[in-house]
Amino acid sequence: MTFVDEVKNAVTPRAALLVIGVLALQLLFIASYIGALHKPKPTDVAFGVVAPQQMSRQLVTELDGLPGGPLDPREVGSEEEAREQIMNRDLYGALIVSPRGRTDTLLVASGGGTALSSALEKIITRADGAQQRTVKTVDVAGTSSEDFNGLSSFYLVIGWCVGGYLCASILAISAGAKPANRQRALIRTGTMALYSIAGGIGGAIVVGPILGALPGSFWGLAGLGALIVFAVGMITLALQALTGIVGIGLAVLIVVIAGNPSAGGAFPLPMLPDFWRAIGPALPPGAGTWTARSIAYFRGNAITGPLLVLSAWAVVGTVVTLLMSMRKRTPATPAGDPARGAGGRGAGPAPSGGGSTAA
Secondary structure, three states: OOHHHHHHHHOOHHHHHHHHHHHHHHHHHHHHHHHHHOOOOOOOEEEEEEOOHHHHHHHHHHHHOOOOOOEEEEEOOOHHHHHHHHHOOOOOEEEEOOOOOOEEEEEEOHHHOHHHHHHHHHHHHHHHHHOOOEEEEEEOOOOOOOOHHHOHHHHHHHHHHHHHHHHHHHHHHOOOOOOOOHHHHHHHHHHHHHHHHHHHHHHHHHHHHHOOOOOOOHHHHHHHHHHHHHHHHHHHHHHHHHHOOHHHHHHHHHHHHHHOOOOOOOOOHHHOOHHHHHHHHHOHHHHHHHHHHHHHHOOOOOOHHHHHHHHHHHHHHHHHHHHHHOOOOOOOOOOOOHHHOOOOOOOOOOOOOOOOOOO
């Protein structure tokens, strides 16, 4: 046997295609993560300005015209209103101009991402310095002392997402990626639901009572975790029902390659390039990270939209999985069925004289 024949025997066309697919995922992983995170810079950050009426509009215009367009400033009526808008996650920060002194106050919320809070401090310090003014920073939604750089929410959500698609992959591969019938699909869906509840509660226990990394509602985080795990798991089962084992790769593409770098975890959304900023809120990691931070640091505000996104993934995944399981499938032909030989169901009797039956 020649070397080429050995290669053909060792590597089937299907295996070769899968290897090529893995290579494509690897390159997409590199391109996505480096493309999103290699040069973060704030762009059009929603920012409030509280200043005396005679200088408020001029200050907004000046901040709006900063090189690179880092801020999207707007006038706010009072410091109390600015704080409320930050806690509602309508603003990422606000400048409170002192009407009498030369020291202004910068309000930030590091709970939404310390990288952005630090960037705002640098931008406003530089802008105030050009006017011979100084600025003091007040963190109105500061991160926990056990939550370095505000990353715990992001890593928690990543863990839930990984658990979701790994559990779904195991359920499908253990008995074939495409569910053979509705009963099997229902069993997998029920198993996924139970696993999701356990995963959500377990993650909340680790990040809360055990490590003390995140404040906020324990049951809020546990419920969020269950929804994330179930949404990712069911969309993985749906993709596998549609495409077989390739569905695992598609789930990795959606959740890991596209979802993680656009989630606003390492760098909040206003610091990401336009493409990743646009897709992040629509994917499970982004919706999950935003919601986890809101529960932990922003009194549970601004979570309706992200929860609807996660629910949509869960519903679509469940519906597709169940619908695909109800498709009529052609039954396999038994190996020794004489009625389904080369001539098919209507084939006549075997010719006489040879004493054999057609295979």
